[in-house]
Amino acid sequence: MKKNFYLFGVLLLGVVIFSLIDFNVDGFDFLKFQVSKYYFQSWIAMAGAVFSLIMSITIFIIYKKSDLISLKFISISFLLISSAYGVIGYHTSYCKICSDLSLCGASHTYPNYFIVIALVIFVLGILLVNLNKNLRFLKLFSYGLIFATLLLMIILFLSLEFMETPDITNYILINLNLQGFTFVFPLVFIGFAFFYMRSIYRVTNSIILIFVLIFVSFIPQAYHIFICDECQSMECSEFYIFSGFLIFLAVGLFIYSMSLELDKKDALE
Amino acid sequence: MKGTLSKKLLKFIIPLFSIPLFIMIVFYHSFLMTVVEKGTENVSRDSLVRLNSVIEKTANSQTNLSNYLIQEEDFHYFPMLTIIDKDFNIIADIQKINIGKKYHKYNQELQKYIKEVLKSQNIDVIHWQKMQLMVKPLLNSKNEIIAFTINDYSDFFNKKIITIDQTFFYILFIVIFVIFIGIIFTIIFAYQITHNINLFIDSTKIIATGDLSHQVNISSNDELDILANYFNNMVKKLKLMDDKIKNFNNQLKFRIDEEVKKNREKDKKMIYQSRLAQMGEMLSMIAHQWRQPLNAISSTCVHLTIKAQLDKANSEFVMKESENISKFVQHLSSTIDDFRDFFKTNKKLQNTNFTELLTAVLGIIESSVISKNIELIKDLRFEGKFKTYPNEIKQVILNLIKNAEDILLEKKIKKPFIKISTFKEGENYILEVSDNGGGVPDAVVEKIFDPYFSTKLKLDGTGLGLYMSKTIIEEHCGGKITVSNSKDGAVFKISL
Ligand SMILES: Nc1ncnc2c1ncn2[C@@H]1O[C@H](COP(=O)(O)OP(=O)(O)OP(=O)(O)O)[C@@H](O)[C@H]1O
Ligand SMILES: [Mg+2]
Secondary structure, three states: OHHHHHHHHHHHHHHHHHHHOOOOOOOOOOOOOOOOOOEEEHHHHHHHHHHHHHHHHHHHHHHHHOOOHHHHHHHHHHHHHHHHHHHHHHHHHHOHHHOOOOOOHHHHHHHHHHHHHHHHHHHHHHHHHHOOOOHHHHHHHHHHHHHHHHHHHHHHHHHHOEEOOOOOOOOOOOOHHHHHHHHHHHHHHHHHHHHHHHHOOOOOEEEEEEEHHHHHHHHHHHHHHHHHHHHOOHHHHHHHHHHHHHHHHHHHHHHHHHHHHHHHHHHHO | OOOOOHHHHHHHHHHHHHHHHHHHHHHHHHHHHHHHHHHHHHHHHHHHHHHHHHHHHHHHOOOHHHHHHHHHHHHHOOOOEEEOOOOOOOOEEEOOOOOOOOHHHHHHHHHHHHHHHHHHHOOOOOOOOHHOEEEEEEEOOOOEEEEEEEOOOOOHHHHHHHHHHHHHHHHHHHHHHHHHHHHHHHHHHHHHHHHHHHHHHHHHOOOOOOOOOOOOOOOOOOOHHHHHHHHHHHHHHHHHHHHHHHHHHHHHHHHHHHHHEEEEEEEEHHHHHHHHHHHHHHHHHHHHHHHHHHHHHHHHHHHHHHHHHHHOOOOOHHHHHHHHHHHHHHHHHHHHHHHHHHHOOOOOOOOEEEHHHHHHHHHHHHHHHHHOOOEEEEEEEEOOOEOOOOHHHHHHHHHHHHHHHHHHHOOOOOOOOEEEHHHHHHHHEEEEEEOOOOOOOOOOOOOOOOOOOOOOOOOOOOOOOOOOOHHHHHHOOOOEEEEEOOOOOEEEEEEO
């Protein structure tokens, strides 16, 4: 597994380098707080941030009570995803171009939910396998999940009242923004990790599902950043790649905790 | 998730919450449509008022209408507008302008009219509806129609539809996410149920192996808990019952042991009894057996005495006579030997044949049978040797002959006979004892081998003869003894 994380470090460095190469914000002042208009996409991002935050807290509580190390990393993963959603949410709340749902915002907000789903599946798996004789943690987890889902739904349904739906923008899509590697490097890492794990451990269907979900989540994000001219010339892509950076970290922690779990399973067998 | 219970739950619950969500989506879709329509109407009314003022202004100031409209940013939303005057001359052709449905009635008539005019100008209108063309009058301050607007608002409409689609997509996302969460919950729920059931199963497995002191430990506060309580109670009661049964079993075992002991004693007694009886019978047989040699001895003695009195007893004669006497005495002693042998139980298998056995038996019984005028027929067709316990078989044969003799005497049969035949039947060696005593009555044939069953009350029958015979043949010698009736009488068949 060490090899895997050397690769992770290298790829992370690559992400930083490529995002600096194509850094282009068209004179945008990051320090100046933009007035939120709550455009369409910001609501989805906001719901995702709240959901992930609640899950992070829940899983941290379970970790404190059960002393399962892998849950600690999952909790941090959720926290990182929550902040990534925060970044996207902030940007899409004021950026009219990004939040019209047809391309920019939508290609980041929806896919990231796949990672959230993968994490939830993984945590459930951990709880079912490890806490065989203890239903207490499973209950705690389901309470957290209920609360998080309720908040998510409330936010999303409230958004129908308050959201602004801007006009469709005709994008100029022919471009090559090297910042798109922020979403390609995680793909490389995940692919490598998957084949590495498959060579060592017995990989179950649910683990394959988790990998597929993570993999799928990065593809539209990478595509969008690579080709979208507007995002490249303005500050949009900078927000997205920062969120991508956070999510890459989250995925790294996720894979790490997964390897911990699989190690333990191997020791048991 | 292992087990079919959780799968069943998933199959049941997932449609249960996904179908209502799906219906909700459909309703939401129709709701969105109405909202959009209303919104469109409101917007168009506003802009129409503004358009009127614009036209009035331009009429007064003589500025170019089209130029003015293009400058108005509020019309940004609405693409493609043509304004015509009453004579269908195009006043302005504007890319972005508003629409409305207020003058709906005018529209239809005017549309018809315009269609014709356009046709006359060789402009073909293929499909009004699809083009979403809308015609509205423009009024001046005196409420007179001064112009009409012709508007293709399909582009605008499509944009609204796209927004609807996207909002719809948004809702769809919510639904899919909720379904996912639902699946997770179902799994948790199913796990919670099956977890307790699995605990239950584990406990029952332990109990099934016989550990009745084991208890099911479930704390789920539901029906399963109640079930576990009842189950535990049941197991407790089972344990009590089990203890009782064990106790009872022990007592029973003790009693049975005692009974068996008693029975064994009884058996011993029985055997002893039957032996005594047999001995008595045999003594009477021996008496018969001895009569003839004793007579001979006594007559020899008389002969000797007479000769001695007549002084004619020379030594030669005495020698001859005493030789005769000793011959008879030998006969007597051999009879006694036979008798003694009879009750020596030999534990060893010996090589013998039926002839040897019969000779020994007849040595004891023959005289007594013959003295009762019963004919003894021997039909020995099998002379081969085999291994068995001779003394025991002898006892059985003696018994059978005795029984036959008894029945013949009892019924006072004329020309009575007892027939003994031996032969081989397949792998088995057969000895049959038959008589012409009329056979065993059907009513008792089932019972004659039972101990203490006897029909000979007057003759002091013990009822043990056949029972002992059966025990000897079937349990010691591994053979079989059966009875059947021929036309003359009973046939007892020993097969070894
Ligand atoms: N050859 C036979 N013909 C008809 N009945 C018979 C014959 N042999 C035995 N039985 C019936 O079977 C009964 C049981 O015989 P078993 O030898 O057991 O006892 P028993 O002869 O009555 O008494 P014990 O042998 O002590 O004198 C007899 O009472 C008789 O009724
Ligand atoms: Mg008898």
